[in-house]
Amino acid sequence: MYPVKEHLHRVLDALPEGVRLVAISKYHPAEYIMVAYEEGQRIFGESHEQEIREKHTSLPKDIEWHFIGHLQTNKVKYIVPYISMIEAVDSLKLLREIEKQAAKAGRVVKVLLELHIAEEATKYGLTPDACRELLDGGEWRQMEHVRICGLMMMASNVDDEQQIACEFQKAADFFDEVKARYFADEPDFCERSWGMSDDYPIAVQHRSTMVRIGTAIFGPRVY
């Protein structure tokens, strides 16, 4: 079996205090998750509705599941009853659907707004302008079953560490702007979810509070 335990501890040891690990377990078997669970890891991230549903059903109930993928509005109702956080909200339409389904389920769902900073055209997410527009609209303030807890972003998938650092810094600066303009009185708005297997050492230097790491813990994914 893949040395999940050793790799998990290597990652945990490299994280500064105050940075939490979301162990990204997509495409990895429940046995791998259980190895990390036995070591005390409780936050896991998945990006497909059906896979997270199966794992949630069969694995311990004190796991906090984060949905990290692109979420279609018609899938929201399936994950809302148990999801701890939806990390990649990139439209008002999706936010509205989460509010609707969370109200039905009688719970409050934590979300992050996905910020698009990277140059790659294929990535999802809100540009800074689109993010301001969504927040200026103010509709989110009436949503009692959605709690916006911060921002999530993915840096460009490049080797140029300076470019990556620059993108994380832009995200950190934008976080400060959004915090001051819209969430100054809301302590819950505090999360900066950036950093993956290849770039988390850079992300934590640019004020990440939450890293999403899969490969460096569980090994390569078999699709």
Ligand SMILES: *Cc1c(COP(=O)(O)O)cnc(C)c1O
């Ligand atoms: C798969 C995925 C990760 C983890 O990527 P690794 O390179 O395996 O660490 C992080 N964030 C998102 C949004 C992902 O889809």
